[in-house]
Amino acid sequence: MDMRQIRHFDALYRLRSFRLAADEQGLTHSALTKSLQRLEADTGLSLFDRTTRQVVPTSAGERLAARARELLRGMGDFEAEARALKGGMEGNLRIGASPQPAESLVIDALTRFTPANPTVRVAMESALQPDLIGALMAREIDFAVLGWIAFEPVHFEEDVLIEQLGAEPSVIVAREGHPLVQAGAPSEAYLDYPWAAAHFAEEDYRHFPGDFAVEMKRRGIPQLRLESVSASLELSRRTDILTGVARSIGERAVERGGVTLVEYPFEVETRYAILRRRDRSLLPAAGRLRAEIVEIARERGWRGR
Structure with a gap:
């Protein structure tokens, strides 16, 4: 099997129509059918029930759909990182932020970053510190921005680089x-x-x-x-x-x-910090956004930097 078959499987799973899936993937109905048949032959599983007017995933198809999405997301990340390593400022950037910096510090940084980097797609998750650290360790985000009256002890501290940005009242x-x-x-x-x-x-x-x-x-x-x-x-x-x-x-x-x-x-102070993994270098786009955040903190003259 190959990634094209996984893409075809994912399209049919989402759209539940051979015609719509074939159109989305730029294939003929016949080509899509043959691709799915090869995938079913490779896996030894029936992935869709074709006995009804609507295409319905089998139980095996349902279970494999989530894996297919993970593979496709991982391939997208691989391609984006490869382009970034060549020096291109494009691809996907995922960050996390606790509620206060999510609505102030990070937003201010994005207003500078986005016009200069229009091909970078940014996704931001707003959550509390434990969830952000969990996402960071799972490599689901590139870095996290904390901002609260105090930080909890950071588990996996030996694996996390903590960059203090200072504090404000x-x-x-x-x-x-x-x-x-x-x-x-x-x-x-x-x-x-x-x-x-x-x-x-x-x-x-x-x-x-x-x-x-x-x-x-x-x-x-x-x-x-x-x-x-x-x-x-x-x-x-x-x-x-x-x-x-x-x-x-x-x-x-x-x-x-x-x-x-x-x-x-x-x-009472609100303290800010950036957290990132020690074993993972930031790609150019992530490094650029981090630099914007650090510069805004410096401009505001926050204490304790």
Whole structure:
């Protein structure tokens, strides 16, 4: 068997039609049929049920479909890396980022990177640190960008290169005209209102001072645990719900209007870092995007770099 047969199998599995699959692959109906017959002969398996008007995968076809997609994705990555090693800035780039840098630092870097590299396709996964490290170790992403009030211990530390980007203060975001803003109330009083946060986990309570953390947990703060920073900010803009973000994100929200920033009653910082595998050199496109991220961190003058 060869990769062409795998592509033909995948096309028929997805489209469930010999005519549509043949058109997609640039083949005649007869050529596609012969390719699938050869694949079935090579594997000794019946992959599709042709007794109905619609092409239906057999149980064997269903099980092999996921493997076929993995092979095709791997071949695409192989071809992209080969082109990149020749010096071409094209192909696929996969990165991961925790919620705050996903909506600020990485987006700002992409606004510089993309116009200069229009043939590079970028996919970004937003997740928490454990999932990002798992994806990095599984070689599912080229590098990860972390940004949170504290980093968890990094497992596989001997295999991971950690590039610290520095830290910036975190702030409370409240709508303009919020009762506590108008009253000039101390930050502690803001616990009397509901909070929203992106990807907040139970272990995150320990990153706040003792009494404050105990009170947060007692009141179930944050009451809204969302998938994105943008959603949390929008709730703060429209309602009396509060959220906490890095200052750079908060200042951008203020520019859009409708919110104001309040200082925490203690020092809270959002720390940033890039993680990548020690045993894997970044391809040119990934290296270029990483350089843009590092440059933006430098321009912002974040502490601790």
